[in-house]
Amino acid sequence: MLYAKLSTQFYEFKNTMKNQQTSNTSKTSLKALLACVCLGLTACASVDEDKSANWSPNKIYAEAKSEANDGAFDKAIPLYEKLEGRAAGTPLAQQAQLDKAYAQFKNGDQAQAIATIDRFLKLHPASPALDYALYLKGTVNFSDNLGFFGSYTKQDLSERDQKAAKESFDAYKELVAKFPESKYSSDAKQRMTYIVNSLALYEVHVAKYYFSRGAYVAAINRAQLAISDYRDVPALEEAMYIIYKSYEALDIVQLRDDAKRIMETSFPKSELLSSGNKSVARSWWKIW
Secondary structure: OOOHHHHHHHHHHHHHHHHHHHHHHHHHHHHHHHHHHHHHHHHHHHHHOOOOOOOOOOHHHHHHHHHHHOOOOHHHHHHHHHHHHOOOOOHHHHHHHHHHHHHHHHOOOOHHHHHHHHHHHHHHHHHHHHHHHHHHHHHHHHHOHHHHHHOOOOOOOOHOOHHHHHHHHHHHHHHHHHHHOOOOHHHHHHHHHHHHHHHHHHHHHHHHHHHHHHEEEEEEEHHHHHHHHHOOOHHHHHHHHHHHHHHHOOHHHHHHHHHHHHHHHHOOOOOOOOOOHHHHHHHOOOOO
């Protein structure tokens, strides 16, 4: 009797476990099925329809220009990239590359714009649009420094990097040298003059920074750098004055007098040396 009772209980337990396993298997299968469905839906949703798949290169270009004209440069850039591949080896692809560089520039990505232009210059050294490419490169770098050239902040000027300004100048210089008759050369020349003036002024401001902190030898060296590297720019008057005042502060009489004599000869109407403008001479360097 006991054996029969135990056998019956074991049989009932076995059936219960079997039913539970079947139920768990069904639930697992259902979950797996739902996961596959969701994964499939996600995959379908992640694949954006390429509306331009059947467009002609001219239509892609027209759409890209339309987006750019509307200020949607982020939408224009991928269209130009499609066009580069779709019209590879044609003048339209070259135009797309330059337009993409401009769109990247206007979209606030100067580094990508320069990279695109450099690639264009490397791949198409004989392109009819080479003058524009050089002008664009100069302008991208030029604009990267407008904030510095327009005004000075309280940031230490000795920490500023003028690499972009110099690269801008070099691009404009190459443009003017290779394409003097280009419609972009006149504006490039004006920008070159502005850059030279600004670079010289930068050196002077660094010299003033050193002077204001009592680093007179460093101030002299930086002012002399401006004088040796640049010619006929307004900042040189102040550079010479820094040298004069620094030698005066160091109590090196002969060099002080030499610097003053050179300044009087080179800038006879300078207000910095004028006896009637002593307040200017006292506070010329206090820009902070």
